[in-house]
Amino acid sequence: MADLVWLIPAFPLAGFLLILVFGRRLGDPKAGWLATAMVFASFVVSVSVYFDLLGREEDERETVVTLFSWVPLGSLQVDLAFLADPLSVAMCLFVTFIAGLIHMFAIGYMHGDAKFSKFFLYLNLFVFSMTLLVLGENLLVTFLGWEGVGTCSYLLIAFWHTRESAATAGKKAFITNRVGDWGFMLAMFLAFGAVGSLSYSAINEAAEVGALAASTASAIAILLLVGAVGKSAQLPLYIWLPDAMEGPTPVSALIHAATMVTGGVFLLTRVNPIIAASYDWVPTTIAWIGAITALFAATIALAQNDIKKVLAYSTVSQIGYMMLAVGTGGYVAAIFHMVTHAAFKALLFLGAGSVIHGMNDEQDMRKMGALRKFMPITAGTFIVGWLAIAGVPPFSGFWSKDEVLLFALADSTLLYVVGIVTAVLTAFYMTRQVIMVFFGEARWTSLANDDEAPEVAEGEEPVETHHAHGEFKPHESPAIMWIPLVVLAGLAALAGILNVPELFGIPSNSSYKLEEWLHPVIEFGEADISGTWAYDNKYILVGIAVAAVAIGAALGWLVYLRKQIKPWEPSLFANGWYYDSAISWFMGNPGREGFQAVADFDATIVDGAVTGTAVAVKTTAGEVRKGQTGYVRQYAGVIGIGVVLLLGWFVVIRGIL
Amino acid sequence: MTDATFLEYVVFFSAAVMILGGAVGVIIMKNPVHAALGLVLTLFGVAVQFVAQQAHFLAAVQVIVYAGAIVVLFLFVIMLLGVDESMDLSIEPIPIQRPLAAVMGVGIVGLVGAAIIRARDALDINPGTGVANASDTGNNDANVQQLATNLYGDHVFAFQLTSVLLIVAVAGTVLMTRKWPRDEHGSSADHESSDV
Amino acid sequence: MIAVIEPTWYLLLAALLFGIGAFGLLVRRNPLIMFMCIELMLNAANLTFVALATQLGDINGQTAVFFVMVVAAAEVVVGLGIIVSILRRRPGATADDLAELKG
Numbered sequence: 001m002a003d004l005v006w007l008i009p010a011f012p013l014a015g016f017l018l019i020l021v022f023g024r025r026l027g028d029p030k031a032g033w034l035a036t037a038m039v040f041a042s043f044v045v046s047v048s049v050y051f052d053l054l055g056r057e058e059d060e061r062e063t064v065v066t067l068f069s070w071v072p073l074g075s076l077q078v079d080l081a082f083l084a085d086p087l088s089v090a091m092c093l094f095v096t097f098i099a100g101l102i103h104m105f106a107i108g109y110m111h112g113d114a115k116f117s118k119f120f121l122y123l124n125l126f127v128f129s130m131t132l133l134v135l136g137e138n139l140l141v142t143f144l145g146w147e148g149v150g151t152c153s154y155l156l157i158a159f160w161h162t163r164e165s166a167a168t169a170g171k172k173a174f175i176t177n178r179v180g181d182w183g184f185m186l187a188m189f190l191a192f193g194a195v196g197s198l199s200y201s202a203i204n205e206a207a208e209v210g211a212l213a214a215s216t217a218s219a220i221a222i223l224l225l226v227g228a229v230g231k232s233a234q235l236p237l238y239i240w241l242p243d244a245m246e247g248p249t250p251v252s253a254l255i256h257a258a259t260m261v262t263g264g265v266f267l268l269t270r271v272n273p274i275i276a277a278s279y280d281w282v283p284t285t286i287a288w289i290g291a292i293t294a295l296f297a298a299t300i301a302l303a304q305n306d307i308k309k310v311l312a313y314s315t316v317s318q319i320g321y322m323m324l325a326v327g328t329g330g331y332v333a334a335i336f337h338m339v340t341h342a343a344f345k346a347l348l349f350l351g352a353g354s355v356i357h358g359m360n361d362e363q364d365m366r367k368m369g370a371l372r373k374f375m376p377i378t379a380g381t382f383i384v385g386w387l388a389i390a391g392v393p394p395f396s397g398f399w400s401k402d403e404v405l406l407f408a409l410a411d412s413t414l415l416y417v418v419g420i421v422t423a424v425l426t427a428f429y430m431t432r433q434v435i436m437v438f439f440g441e442a443r444w445t446s447l448a449n450d451d452e453a454p455e456v457a458e459g460e461e462p463v464e465t466h467h468a469h470g471e472f473k474p475h476e477s478p479a480i481m482w483i484p485l486v487v488l489a490g491l492a493a494l495a496g497i498l499n500v501p502e503l504f505g506i507p508s509n510s511s512y513k514l515e516e517w518l519h520p521v522i523e524f525g526e527a528d529i530s531g532t533w534a535y536d537n538k539y540i541l542v543g544i545a546v547a548a549v550a551i552g553a554a555l556g557w558l559v560y561l562r563k564q565i566k567p568w569e570p571s572l573f574a575n576g577w578y579y580d581s582a583i584s585w586f587m588g589n590p591g592r593e594g595f596q597a598v599a600d601f602d603a604t605i606v607d608g609a610v611t612g613t614a615v616a617v618k619t620t621a622g623e624v625r626k627g628q629t630g631y632v633r634q635y636a637g638v639i640g641i642g643v644v645l646l647l648g649w650f651v652v653i654r655g656i657l
Numbered sequence: 658m659t660d661a662t663f664l665e666y667v668v669f670f671s672a673a674v675m676i677l678g679g680a681v682g683v684i685i686m687k688n689p690v691h692a693a694l695g696l697v698l699t700l701f702g703v704a705v706q707f708v709a710q711q712a713h714f715l716a717a718v719q720v721i722v723y724a725g726a727i728v729v730l731f732l733f734v735i736m737l738l739g740v741d742e743s744m745d746l747s748i749e750p751i752p753i754q755r756p757l758a759a760v761m762g763v764g765i766v767g768l769v770g771a772a773i774i775r776a777r778d779a780l781d782i783n784p785g786t787g788v789a790n791a792s793d794t795g796n797n798d799a800n801v802q803q804l805a806t807n808l809y810g811d812h813v814f815a816f817q818l819t820s821v822l823l824i825v826a827v828a829g830t831v832l833m834t835r836k837w838p839r840d841e842h843g844s845s846a847d848h849e850s851s852d853v
Numbered sequence: 854m855i856a857v858i859e860p861t862w863y864l865l866l867a868a869l870l871f872g873i874g875a876f877g878l879l880v881r882r883n884p885l886i887m888f889m890c891i892e893l894m895l896n897a898a899n900l901t902f903v904a905l906a907t908q909l910g911d912i913n914g915q916t917a918v919f920f921v922m923v924v925a926a927a928e929v930v931v932g933l934g935i936i937v938s939i940l941r942r943r944p945g946a947t948a949d950d951l952a953e954l955k956g
Contacts, residue, residue: 629751630955632948637757637879644764651768651775669858673866680870683889684877696889699870703896706863710907715918719899722922727892727929734933735885738940749880750949758879766872773864788910807912808919819923826927830934 001052002063004045005084008092008135011042012128016121023117031117032107035124039103042131043096050089059520061086064137064201071140078198081137087335087521090514091134091266094339095259098346099127101484105350106250108480109357119159123254126152130259134266138199139188142267146184146231149260150177156255157247169243176240180230180264187223190216200270207273208524218278224271225286228264232319234293239580241316245308249353252308257315257345262338265322269331272525276329287327287411291418294320296577298425302432303573307352307365310433314389315345317422321404324419329527330407332515336499337400339514343495344388344397347488351382354477354485355437359444365436372438374474377482379438381489386434388492390427391549393542396495402545403499409541410529420548427552435560444474668709675702689735693728700724711788714801863904871897882947884936888929895925 015038023031053061062085071078082088103123110119129148136142151174158170192198194216195206206212212220228234233241233256244256255261268275268286275283294317301313318341325334356363358375372379388397401423409416476482499514529535559565575581675698682695700723707716749755788803796802808816874893881887899918906914940946 628955630952631751632951633754633879633882634751634757637754637761640761640765640875640879641757644761644768647765647768647772651772665858669862676866676870677873680873680877680893683886683893684873684881689883689885692886692889696892699893699896703900706866706900707903710857710863710903712903712906712915712918715899715903715915718919718922722926723892723896727926730929730933731885731889734937738937738944754879758876761879762872762876765875766868769868769871770865773861773868777859777861788906788912788915803912804915804919807916811913812916812920815920819920819927822927823923826930830930833931834934834937 002049002084003065005049005063005065005082005135006067007045008042008049008096009082009128009131011038011045012124012131014038015124016128019117019121019124023121026117028111028116029107031120032103032110035120036100036103036107038124039096039100039127042127043093043100046089046092046096049084050093053084053086053089061520066137075196076192078138078140080141082135082141083137083200084135085521086517087269088135090335090339090517092131094342095130095134096127098342098488099130099254099259101487102250102254102346102350105253105353105481105484106248108478109250109353110248115159119156119248122152122155122159123250126156126255126260130263133263138197139191139203140198142270143184143188146227146263147181149255149263150174150181150231153177153244153255153260156251157244159247159251163246166246169240169246173240173244176237177230180227180237183223183226183230187220187227190220190223194220204271204273204524207277210277212274212277214277214279217274218282221271221275221278221282222285224267225289228268228323229289230264232261232264232323233316234264234289234320234323235296238293238297238316239583242309242312242576242580245306245312249308249349249356252312253346253349253353256312257342257349259342261315261319262322262342265319265326265334265338268326269334269522272331272522275326276525283327283329285327287324287408287415290320290323290325290327291408291415292320293317294324294422295418295425298422298429299573300576302425302429303569303571305365306363307355307368307433307437308349308363310365310429311345311348311352314426314430317426318345318389321401321419321422324408324415325404328407328411328415329525330404331522331526332499332518333400333403333407335518336514337404339498340388340396340400340492340495343488344385344492347381347385347485347492348389350481350485350488351378351385354378354481357477357481358474362444365433367444368437369440369444370438370442371474375476377476377485381482381485382438383434384489385492386430390430390553391423391545393546394496395493397492398545399496399500402542405545406535406538406541407527407529410527410535420544423545423548424552427549428556431553431556432560435556439561665709668705672702672705672709675699675705690732693731693735696731697724697728700728711800714804857907860904860908863900867897867900867904870900882949884940884948887948888932888936892925892929895921
């Protein structure tokens with residue numbers, strides 16, 4: 001059964017091709033259902049592969065299915081092969097399931113859009129690329145999927161390409177990803193040079209037996225980190241993710257919350273032996289990048305007013321947690337948090353989509369409020385998502401975040417402190433968002449007055465709900481949209497059981513299921529923290545985490561609902577610490593000078609060398625041409641001189657004949 | 658062979674004067690007919706030299722073919738085309754030509770001469786079977802016979818080829834110089850020649 | 854016995870004749886006279902051949918002269934045919950006027 005792993009990417013690919021040919025004819029909503037069916041078919045195959053692997057012994061849970069020899073170039077032999085092992089199957093399961101739910105949601109969300117079938121075309125292509133990324137047996141297949149998701153990300157962010165900001169955002173995403181891809185490519189070259197193969201089994205084995213020098217392993221790890229930073233939107237390459245909210249909300253949910261942005265974390269987990277075999281500062285760097293990004297993004301999120309931008313920065317922050325886990329050796333914690341994050345972030349994004357749909361495409365939170373009366377299901381599921389992300393036990397986010405913080409403390413207290421502060425901020429801004437959207441007074445103005453300046457600060461006199469053009473009331477979304485919400489809410493609530501730790505009341509044989517499952521893949525790189533103070537005092541950590549959540553939520557409640565404390569949203573945070581604008585300014589001015597210099601260099605020197613050679617040849621030929629006078633006698637004279645010279649050589653230099 | 662007698666030297670130098678005088682005449686004379694006559698003088702001198710070296714057959718052929726046929730052909734052409742007017746030798750359109758020619762001529766003569774003089778002792782006298790001559794063998798046709806044997810024996814194939822060559826040359830020239838009725842009225846590249 | 858002058862004299866004479874012919878070829882402009890200079894050079898070659906035949910005692914030298922004469926005759930025929938063709942079109946042309954292959 002595991003041999004059918006190639007069907008997992010094949011179904012979405014088939015969906016892509018079918019919609020490519022028949023999409024316009026199928027139309028709204030059949031094209032959407034076809035796409036959804038394909039993705040769920042992939043999920044079914046993933047489940048069967050999972051059960052197949054589950055039935056095997058722990059060290060035999062690995063199947064490689066080779067489709068064909070892709071690059072047979074002498075010493076570089078790369079096959080298009082899929083690796084079904086615990087890590088890839090785990091990824092496939094949640095990717096295909098959540099993607100399927102999002103496809104279903106999108107059928108309702110995109111209803112009425114002129115390019116309905118094209119949307120699902122790109123979505124299926126995306127799922128295909130993502131499964132390739134995850135199932136790849138070697139770096140090149142993963143890179144193929146990597147580039148594929150990058151391309152689909154561009155296509156989908158810029159889906160409403162007639163809007164200038166959307167088109168620019170798409171380009172920005174693609175170009176920023178490209179910078180990361182450069183790192184990935186260099187890592188591939190290095191890996192091939194050091195090991196002679198691009199396949200994970202060869203590279204990881206070389207790292208495990210010590211055949212890979214620490215310097216080489218460090219270089220490969222750092223270069224892959226560059227790629228991961230680009231794809232997973234960490235500092236310094238996170239700038240594309242907030243702008244990517246220009247795309248339709250299902251896109252944001254699928255690509256930028258649940259799947260694509262986790263690709264970087266997946267890659268680093270895949271090559272964990274290399275990270276383990278490199279110098280110690282390499283994982284430390286990864287951990288600090290994750291921690292600082294988490295804190296940085298959390299500060300920005302608490303000053304955002306667009307419902308999707310808050311969630312975007314929240315994504316950057318949560319992936320920071322995953323990077324932190326990877327850097328401290330907690331790969332299981334990283335994957336665990338990835339799964340739970342996929343569930344609750346997709347839930348939050350889809351909920352936001354439902355809100356936007358119900359508010360007739362209004363995205364500014366300052367114009368919302370008290371929506372729980374009008375959209376009860378959306379509000380209920382959103383609140384479940386809020387509890388999960390804030391880390392309230394027993395929702396899934398609590399368990400996974402706790403694992404991450406455990407490994408952080410075992411590595412460095414400072415990292416732990418950053419993580420806790422970020423947890424407080426996370427609870428705070430999510431509480432803020434929930435209150436601004438679903439509670440408080442209804443602040444939405446009439447749609448005809450939309451161009452009014454949004455100085456309507458939260459909590460001031462409520463604005464009329466009626467307007468001259470007829471009454472506007474937010475409405476709940478259709479069933480096709482809230483069914484995925486409910487399913488995801490269930491997942492967000494219960495996913496914690498994947499990897500509960502051995503705490504009071506939990507029997508030990510049901511704990512750490514995910515860790516057991518992933519053990520053969522990460523055993524080389526996983527940090528052993530069983531002897532640390534942190535491990536022994538888990539209960540204290542649980543208490544600190546719960547306290548952090550309570551503090552954050554309470555602060556949010558006090559500021560935004562009870563309005564007893566003035567809200568503090570400095571423009572530094574609201575403008576993203578001016579990081580994005582700094583990069584734009586740099587690229588536009590000094591950067592542009594540099595680029596222009598390079599272009600001029602190319603035009604004058606490189607081109608000049610080429611054309612200069614041609615000019616030199618032409619001039620020389622022009623001079624030599626003057627020797628052809630056309631006079632026969634002169635030619636005869638030259639021949640004669642030649643004869644004299646020849647004779648001279650024979651007679652004088654060589655001696656007589 | 659005995660050393661040359663005084664008479665031999667007289668013959669040699671007379672012939673040499675004829676040769677060189679005719680040659681200089683060819684290159685100096687303004688009138689082409691005069692130059693042709695100079696050529697005849699040179700050819701005759703060369704024939705005398707051939708006789709002095711016991712190559713009687715060749716001397717005869719030289720006179721008949723060269724002086725008798727070729728020079729006559731030259732004169733026919735000169736008369737036919739009417740180029741027998743004198744040319745001005747003092748002007749030279751290409752400035753470098755005369756020094757170039759001088760250098761070349763002096764160079765060739767000097768170098769070849771040097772080679773000849775230096776190689777004087779290097780060549781073996783009579784390594785071959787010997788050139789037959791009348792006084793040695795008493796046969797008056799010795800030279801012709803030996804030449805014929807060599808020509809029709811060793812070089813018969815080349816001989817046949819030269820026959821073909823002659824036929825081709827004659828046929829080609831006849832074809833080339835025919836006046837085609839259509840082409841009478843000039844080709845596109847025709848134009849008046851410049852003044853001589 | 855035959856008394857023969859040292860062949861070296863003949864060779865020198867031939868060289869001199871060749872030089873004069875070469876000089877004349879380059880200096881004269883009338884095509885017919887240029888042709889005559891070519892004949893001078895051929896005769897110099899003939900003289901050389903015969904001298905060497907005498908010196909080396911090899912009859913092949915004289916055979917070579919025979920062939921040279923045949924070829925010279927053929928060449929004169931063709932060459933004069935060409936000159937006639939050209940001078941028919943352009944009477945009074947010299948070697949310098951035929952400069953169409955100028956680069």
